[in-house]
Amino acid sequence: MKKTKIHPYIIIIVSFLSIIIAGTIFLVMPFTTTDFHSIGFVDSLFMATSAVCVTGLSVANVGQTFTLYGRIIMVILMEIGGLSFITIAIFFYTMIGAKIGVSNRFLLREALNQSSVSGLIPLVRKIVIISFSVQIICAGINMVVFVKYFDTWWEALGASLFHSASAFNNAGFDIFGGIGSDSLILFKDDILINMTTIAMIILGSCGFVVMDDLFKKRFKWKKLTLHSKLAISTTIVLIVVGALFIKATITDPNFTWLQALFGSVTCRTAGFTTYDLAELKNYPGAYVIYVILMLIGASPCGTGGGVKTTTIAVVIIAIVFYARGKSARAFGRKISNEQIFKAFVLIGMCVLIVVFGTFLVAIVQYDRTLVGTEEQFGIEEILFEVSSAFSTTGLSMGITTSLNAGSRIILCFIMFFGRLGPLTIIGVVNKNWIGNSKESIQYVEENVIIG
Secondary structure, three states: OOOOOOOOHHHHHHHHHHHHHHHHHHHOOHHHOOOOOOOHHHHHHHHHHHHHHOOOOOOEEEOHEOOOOOOOHHHHHHHHHHHHHHHHHHHHHHHHHOOOOOHHHHHHHOOOOOOOOHHHHHHHHHHHHHHHHHHHHHHHHHHHHOOOOOOHHHHHHHHHHHHHHHHHHHOOOOOOHOOOOOOOOHEEEEHHHHHHHHHHHHHHOOOHHHHHHHHHHOOOOOHHHHHHHHHHHHHHHEEEEEEEEHHHHOOOOOOOOHHHHHHHHHOOOOOOOOOOOOHHHHHHHHHHHHHHHHOOOOOOOOOOOOHHHHHHHHHHHHHHHHOOOOOHHHHHOEOOOHHHHHHHHHHHHHHHHHHHHHHHHHHHHOHHHOOOOOOOOOOHHHHHHHHHHOOOOOOOOOOOOOOHHHHHHHHHHHHHHHHHHHHHHHHOOOOOOOOOOOOOOOOOOOOOOOO
16 A cells, blocks of 8 residues: 655644644643733734744733743744744754654755755754854843843843843744833843844844855855855845935934844844834835835745745846846856746745735724724734734734734734745645656647736
């Protein structure tokens, strides 16, 4: 009897769903909240989905709502979501000396978005070791500042560890509500907190493959792969240009360059903010920049979301070279038509999901009795929320806690699609996942008028 092979994408999807369900069950328990009253199933589902998808959108103030147990559950969900359950499971398998079979290596290849199964196990070890090393080091640095704001040394340590896990995994959750701060607004002028948070966000979002390549090639630019060069160069350009445009478009005299830089970096899908984003309604230029940066997001194989930096780089390069009538290339390397096609499909699906998601939330959230009042959200606030959910950024203009149950469930689906990636979702129907096979039927090619 022929053994049926399960598509690796199905296993990845089911693993994420299982962790979300388990997280929901834990968070709905009364012992996770400070008042020992459950926050309800829908809110628990939303918080678990946001944590596993490392988004950061929150319908509850984590610092004021959750007990130590609740916060520990949130950290576990963020770590699993950022590194992926499969990566962590394979790491522990290797620690106990278990052998990793071919099927599991194929699964790991898809989970890490790699083209080959060779060298995956050493990469997994590096991913886990680097991740927790960076988090522990940065938590120690943050302690220097946090100890001034919390009553006890243990509370400051807990806040430092939570913040490090949230920042490195680009989750965007914070527990500073307990000390009267909305996200990192209280620390908007603190250079140490800003720079360590920026460092963790960039390290988590640049992609583990890029970090591995940098260490292997000893940071020699010429020896890096094309992927690493595109990811690094695009990230730098987006951060610098983003900061310049944000500072230029937010004309508030109290808005600093440090806030502009942090705002540009946090759009790498981190979700922290040192500025009240509700004010973006007064600065449409900055609003557009934030949405664009969020949708672009982080680099592949990292903890961030979005369509990814390399995707947008490939699309721009393809357009430029198409206009010049030449094959797309970068840094002396040709980019295949298959990669270009994949990039355009991803961009197209991103636009469709965000537009359709905004449409659904606008319909579900609409209340005729609230028209003309501040409680009826405008389309710009809903678009921002949906873009944030899909890109797993977690930034909000302050409407998350006011969304009804229907809108929250829609955002859960959008966060789930955004974290797994549209290509993973539609890849389930690909029967040739083990290898590329030629179509049995060849069709006559015919031109279609475009544009």
